[in-house]
Amino acid sequence: MTQMNSSTGTDRFDVVVVGGGVLGTSVAARLAATSASVCVLEAASDVCEGASKGNAGTACSYYGPPGTLETELINRSYPHWEELCGRLGVAYRRGGAIMLALDDAEAETLGHTLAELDEAGVRGEMKTPAEVAQLEPLANMATVAGLWMPDEGVIDPMALTVAYANLAVTNGAQLRLNAPVTTIRRLDDGSMELATPQGTVRGRYVVNAAGVRAGDVSELAGGEPLRSWPRKGQYAVLDRRFAEQLQRTVFCTHSPTTKGINVVPTTHGSALLGPTAQDLEDAGDTSTDRDQVEALIESARRLVPSITRDVVIKTFAANRPASEEPHRLRFDQTVANLLHVTNRSAGVSVSPAAGAYALDLLRDAGLDAEDRPDAVRALPSTPRLRTATDLNTLFAQDPLYAQVVCACESVSAAEINRALTSPVPACSLDGVRKRTGAMYGRCQGSLCAAGISFLTALHTNTGPRDVKQTAHGTVGQ
Amino acid sequence: MTARAADAAYVVVGAGPSGLGCASELLHAGPVTVIDRIPVTGGTAGWENPLIKDLTRDVVSRGAHFALGQTAVRYDGATLTVASPTGFQPVATRHLVFAGGLRPGTPADLHIDGYRPAGVVPATVAEHLLRTGVQLWTHAVILGNGPWARPVAELCRKLGTRVTVVADLADVPDWSQWADKRIDATARVRVAGRDRISGVELTTADGTTSLTSCDALVLAADPRPNRNVVGALTEDDPNVLFHQPTQPTSPRLRYDAAARATRSWLQTIGGPS
Numbered sequence A: 001m002t003q004m005n006s007s008t009g010t011d012r013f014d015v016v017v018v019g020g021g022v023l024g025t026s027v028a029a030r031l032a033a034t035s036a037s038v039c040v041l042e043a044a045s046d047v048c049e050g051a052s053k054g055n056a057g058t059a060c061s062y063y064g065p066p067g068t069l070e071t072e073l074i075n076r077s078y079p080h081w082e083e084l085c086g087r088l089g090v091a092y093r094r095g096g097a098i099m100l101a102l103d104d105a106e107a108e109t110l111g112h113t114l115a116e117l118d119e120a121g122v123r124g125e126m127k128t129p130a131e132v133a134q135l136e137p138l139a140n141m142a143t144v145a146g147l148w149m150p151d152e153g154v155i156d157p158m159a160l161t162v163a164y165a166n167l168a169v170t171n172g173a174q175l176r177l178n179a180p181v182t183t184i185r186r187l188d189d190g191s192m193e194l195a196t197p198q199g200t201v202r203g204r205y206v207v208n209a210a211g212v213r214a215g216d217v218s219e220l221a222g223g224e225p226l227r228s229w230p231r232k233g234q235y236a237v238l239d240r241r242f243a244e245q246l247q248r249t250v251f252c253t254h255s256p257t258t259k260g261i262n263v264v265p266t267t268h269g270s271a272l273l274g275p276t277a278q279d280l281e282d283a284g285d286t287s288t289d290r291d292q293v294e295a296l297i298e299s300a301r302r303l304v305p306s307i308t309r310d311v312v313i314k315t316f317a318a319n320r321p322a323s324e325e326p327h328r329l330r331f332d333q334t335v336a337n338l339l340h341v342t343n344r345s346a347g348v349s350v351s352p353a354a355g356a357y358a359l360d361l362l363r364d365a366g367l368d369a370e371d372r373p374d375a376v377r378a379l380p381s382t383p384r385l386r387t388a389t390d391l392n393t394l395f396a397q398d399p400l401y402a403q404v405v406c407a408c409e410s411v412s413a414a415e416i417n418r419a420l421t422s423p424v425p426a427c428s429l430d431g432v433r434k435r436t437g438a439m440y441g442r443c444q445g446s447l448c449a450a451g452i453s454f455l456t457a458l459h460t461n462t463g464p465r466d467v468k469q470t471a472h473g474t475v476g477q
Numbered sequence B: 001m002t003a004r005a006a007d008a009a010y011v012v013v014g015a016g017p018s019g020l021g022c023a024s025e026l027l028h029a030g031p032v033t034v035i036d037r038i039p040v041t042g043g044t045a046g047w048e049n050p051l052i053k054d055l056t057r058d059v060v061s062r063g064a065h066f067a068l069g070q071t072a073v074r075y076d077g078a079t080l081t082v083a084s085p086t087g088f089q090p091v092a093t094r095h096l097v098f099a100g101g102l103r104p105g106t107p108a109d110l111h112i113d114g115y116r117p118a119g120v121v122p123a124t125v126a127e128h129l130l131r132t133g134v135q136l137w138t139h140a141v142i143l144g145n146g147p148w149a150r151p152v153a154e155l156c157r158k159l160g161t162r163v164t165v166v167a168d169l170a171d172v173p174d175w176s177q178w179a180d181k182r183i184d185a186t187a188r189v190r191v192a193g194r195d196r197i198s199g200v201e202l203t204t205a206d207g208t209t210s211l212t213s214c215d216a217l218v219l220a221a222d223p224r225p226n227r228n229v230v231g232a233l234t235e236d237d238p239n240v241l242f243h244q245p246t247q248p249t250s251p252r253l254r255y256d257a258a259a260r261a262t263r264s265w266l267q268t269i270g271g272p273s
């Protein structure tokens, strides 16, 4: 049903999604499996450049409080991660989490959290210090109690976002990169016209998935003032030589104001310490500072005392879209066909159900979107050298698997080439990192970034100077 | 020389001056296989270096087996998995010597604050890129005086890029031959610029901050051992020797130091096997 209106040079779609983060791409992937036509407009030169690339990748079973739409969407999502990630070729592990109480006051808080879990129908169980030590031998021995949450998991949030985007494009969605929406015009027929440097598109419905900039998009469309502000989170990444011993996610007891610093083993075999929480004015501020990083390592050591500064291989920061309304999946109160889809702190965890829920809302509002039986549901899988056990089979599939490019993280030229040629291909070194984990290890690309830069230049038809290092800047000046 | 990696009593990973020194000594104790990612010996000293040619010839004549252009990937204490253009090969060995060289400190190692924009480049990467002969930057700040600092500075200047070195160069009297400007190492370094680096803010121990504008920051400080064979990352297995010293720096002295270290390691593990 993609309608092209060549006379005006404007492409028309049933739905235009603004923002290529985990929420925008999830909605687009769901819509693309229907008869509705969909276009995603992303300001950056790649998908997954906002909060979706800077988070811990916890795929929660519970975030709280009970009774909210967010909790409901998490409930609808977490039982299905294995099936979804199997289809999308995304790393996921349901390793469970243990929330530690280090004194009696914290133990009491844990009791409240357990009651909330029960109310939300999520599995949770109090554990004695001895049981805690068995579940996670690296956890602080001086715990008073632990709350065990077996359905907590971890996911590769960047691979997930890219996979949603790949699936959407495979099923016919159009993706325009480098396409920040600069104006939105409401037309007489009720549809909206969105102008970007990559041309103008028209949509009968607009999905506002612009993350921390959702307020700007709403304003452009003449919608409600959505007050939101960036809340910076800094993280420290731990070397796999330490992190691979971690069995579980270790949460601190929530305080009324923050969920605090946690220790999260990643699907890559590293671990993340964080996040800090710092309210900002400037959404582009993703700087890190040493004092905050030192402080967060100290906090993390309350949970896992054997963490030391020398296993930190990287620090980074990202901004959550903080707001009085931390989760938003509803139509605008003034512009009837503007659907807001934003989430502050659990966007990854709600994303599968959020796509489906957004489709339901759009259908209820009159969108004609039949599920297409021929829609592609699974992406071609890319086995990972790092986790492969049968290396000979891998080699038989593609001899480039034996060309190890990133040795720290065991990433081969086969994986990198696929990242550079997928439906939504990497166009920068950082794009390769997001898709493959190359350069993510302890040497941070010291030994492989030159090689990856050559491969990227080859596929993007650029050279050593103008090959992109990040989504925003080139290697040379 | 790029034959299939052979099982051996001793396997050396890294064919730079250190690896060759280790191999030379190990040959007194038993069969030796030397593996390197790049298809030549010499490592950072370069394969054309006459000393490297001599040392290579020597160990080859004494029976060392070379598997070049091959990458050691995993080690489980008995088998080293090696990736090569013909596939993955298990190489049985009870003794692994890792001489994989050095890499520069990363932003996290160096506690660098601020942003992660384009234009912040490890010195090892800068060296590769500059060798393509393209002027990549107009003003590069080189942080630190690791072994890559001078070669990178020289390549930069040859291509017309101005170079400022931030390092303690008190015992490097000839720095002005390869850099335009020097600034003493500071307590803190912060990267400014969001999409692309615009400068580095340097803060001294007494709290004074100054901004040096630049369009590249080359990380050349704090050389560290490069470790990347899964299963052989930490020094807890007595049958694995890591030999990756930061000093000495000359190839000849590195070779000698490696031979000495290998000799004493052989004694601790009970001599020839």
Ligand SMILES: Cc1cc2nc3c(=O)[nH]c(=O)nc-3n(C[C@H](O)[C@H](O)[C@H](O)COP(=O)(O)OP(=O)(O)OC[C@H]3O[C@@H](n4cnc5c(N)ncnc54)[C@H](O)[C@@H]3O)c2cc1C
Residues within 6 Å of the ligand: A018, A019, A020, A021, A022, A023, A024, A025, A041, A042, A043, A044, A047, A048, A049, A050, A051, A052, A053, A054, A055, A056, A057, A058, A059, A060, A179, A180, A181, A182, A209, A210, A211, A212, A213, A214, A216, A217, A232, A233, A234, A275, A318, A319, A320, A321, A341, A342, A343, A344, A345, A346, A347, A348, A349, A350
């Ligand atoms: C520190 C931190 C830790 C977190 N930890 C977790 C966690 O463990 N688990 C979890 O589930 N969630 C976590 N979250 C939350 C999660 O990351 C977010 O909820 C989620 O990424 C939001 O996705 P999004 O698609 O709405 O936003 P984003 O990923 O920010 O995407 C928005 C996109 O919109 C684009 N855009 C903006 N304006 C325009 C415009 N005018 N035109 C075109 N495009 C535009 C942006 O370029 C961006 O790509 C964390 C977040 C942070 C910051």
